[in-house]
Amino acid sequence: MKIAILGTRGVPNYYGGFEQFAEFFSVxxxxxxxxxxxxxxxxxxxxxxSFHGVHIxxxxxxxxxxxxxxxxxxxxxxxxxxxxxxxxxxxxxGYTSNSIWYFLLPKKSIIITNMDGLEWKRTKYxxxxxxxxxxxxxxxxxxxxxxxxxxxxxxxxxxxxxKKESTYIAYGAYxxxxxxxxxxxxxxxxxxxxxxIMARFEPENNLDMVLEGVAMNEDKTPILVIGxxxxxxxxxxxxxxxxxxxxxxxxxxxxxxxxxxxxxxSNLYFHGHSVGGTNPSxxxxxxxxxxxxxxxxxxxxxxxxxxxxxxxxxxxxxxILNTIKKNDNLHLVQNNFDAIVNxxxxxxxxxxxxxxxxxxxxxxxxxK
Numbered sequence: 001m002k003i004a005i006l007g008t009r010g011v012p013n014y015y016g017g018f019e020q021f022a023e024f025f026s027v028x029x030x031x032x033x034x035x036x037x038x039x040x041x042x043x044x045x046x047x048x049x050s051f052h053g054v055h056i057x058x059x060x061x062x063x064x065x066x067x068x069x070x071x072x073x074x075x076x077x078x079x080x081x082x083x084x085x086x087x088x089x090x091x092x093x094g095y096t097s098n099s100i101w102y103f104l105l106p107k108k109s110i111i112i113t114n115m116d117g118l119e120w121k122r123t124k125y126x127x128x129x130x131x132x133x134x135x136x137x138x139x140x141x142x143x144x145x146x147x148x149x150x151x152x153x154x155x156x157x158x159x160x161x162x163k164k165e166s167t168y169i170a171y172g173a174y175x176x177x178x179x180x181x182x183x184x185x186x187x188x189x190x191x192x193x194x195x196x197i198m199a200r201f202e203p204e205n206n207l208d209m210v211l212e213g214v215a216m217n218e219d220k221t222p223i224l225v226i227g228x229x230x231x232x233x234x235x236x237x238x239x240x241x242x243x244x245x246x247x248x249x250x251x252x253x254x255x256x257x258x259x260x261x262x263x264x265x266s267n268l269y270f271h272g273h274s275v276g277g278t279n280p281s282x283x284x285x286x287x288x289x290x291x292x293x294x295x296x297x298x299x300x301x302x303x304x305x306x307x308x309x310x311x312x313x314x315x316x317x318x319x320i321l322n323t324i325k326k327n328d329n330l331h332l333v334q335n336n337f338d339a340i341v342n343x344x345x346x347x348x349x350x351x352x353x354x355x356x357x358x359x360x361x362x363x364x365x366x367x368k
Contacts, residue, residue: 001361002035002086004109006078007093009061010040011051014254016200017280018093018116021171026054028350037085039078057081071097079104089357094119095140096133102143110364112356113144115154115166117275117299138162146360148353153298167356170303171280172349173287173340176260183261187250189222192326196262197270198226198253198281201234206272206295211241213317220246221321223270224262228252263288267326270317271300279303283344286336291326293317307335 005022013019022038029036030053038054040046041061049056059077063070075098082090087109092098094116105111119125119133141147141158147166149155155168181191195214199205207225214223229238229249241247253259263269269290273279274297282303285292294300296310309324311317326333 001088001357003029003037003357004082004085004087004090005036005038005093006075006082006090007095007098007114008039010044010046010056010058011038011054012046014045017171018114020280022093023051024172024346025350025353027052028346029354030054032354037087039081041074068097072100076101076104082106082109088361092140092144095136097136099136099139099143102139105143108366110146110360110366111144112146112148112360113140114148114150115140115158116150117154118157119275145364145366146356148356151299151302153302169349169352169356170344171283172344172346173280173283174346175337175340176264176288179264180257180261181265183258184265186258187224187262189224189262189265191265192267194222194224194266195268195270195321196224196226196266197272198259198285199272201227201229201231201237203233204273204275206274207237208240209295209311209314210270210272210317211237211244211247212314213311213321214247215241215244216314216318217321219321221267222246222248224266225249226251226253226259226262259284260288263290266290268293268320268324270311271295273300275299283340286344287340289333289337291324291329291333292336293320293324303339304336307332307339 005026008019008022009015011019011023011026013023026036026038036054037057040056040058042058043064059074059081061070061074063074079101083106089110089112092113095113096119141162141164147158147164149158149166149168150170152168155166158164158166184190197207197210199207229251238249263285269285269292271282271292271294274295292304292308294304294308294310296312309320311320
């Protein structure tokens with residue numbers, strides 16, 4: 001099949017979850033003999049035309065100077081280019097800024113959309129933007145040929161809200177089994193003598209809640225705060241906690257070897273995400289044998305079940321910091337690692353996507 005992946009900033013991953021999935025899945029498809037194209041922003045750090053056999057199509061992306069509005073233009077440029085290429089399948093990752101161009105999507109291509117999380121619930125968006133995102137969600141749900149849900153909660157929502165069936169496919173992670181303790185020196189931390197949290201700097205990821213709990217606690221164990229912090233919210237948090245030297249903002253980190261080792265050797269790994277489906281960073285933490293302390297919500301409980309600890313406010317974070325040690329909870333760590341091996345491994349997830357593609361291709365009237 002001739003397959004295109006739209007809706008990300010491009011591969012290899014320099015940004016987030018969808019980009020990580022696009023990187024792994026596109027290479028997997030090539031290895032299975034398919035012709036694969038991935039759309040990249042024109043200013044993506046990777047400027048080659050091919051990535052492990054995946055064709056890279058750079059398109060102009062003015063987000064760097066227009067902000068969020070630039071994403072709409074980038075998606076328009078990608079879809080306009082896709083009209084010329086006779087793709088069998090177009091996989092759209094998310095709907096936020098591409099759904100308004102649904103009428104431009106090539107009529108003969110099968111459109112499969114991963115519906116992401118409930119984007120309109122994100123508090124970073126104003127009320128008008130939230131209303132637009134609800135509109136965009138409806139457009140994507142009704143205009144796509146097939147839908148993918150990355151959590152059972154999203155699958156249920158789409159069925160109840162839009163009467164639309166979707167295929168549940170979670171994200172994946174690669175089990176991490178090659179620790180290298182020397183990497184810790186670069187971050188000035190010691191084995192199981194530091195905690196960490198990794199997230200985009202957005203309110204619904206509850207960085208503030210976790211760090212308030214850290215600040216309330218008398219113990220000064222370092223906590224590494226990983227994520228791009230040169231944002232309005234990032235500056236707010238850095239200023240708020242500037243007097244706490246053990247709260248270390250180290251910026252975005254996309255070296256998987258380093259991330260895996262930091263997660264592996266951390267004492268507590270805080271996961272504050274509260275909106276969306278199966279979050280990639282949660283699975284990667286489980287795959288890296290981190291002890292996960294997660295925000296208490298249905299999405300996180302649906303993945304972790306009873307194999308983690310949960311918090312809903314800074315006081316609970318403080319109490320966890322005072323009472324929970326990784327070394328006392330290795331059975332939970334192992335249970336999560338086993339779940340990655342058996343249920344959330346990339347080979348399984350990629351295989352489920354490919355099986356969906358093959359079924360959609362065989363039953364669609366578009367290619368006849």
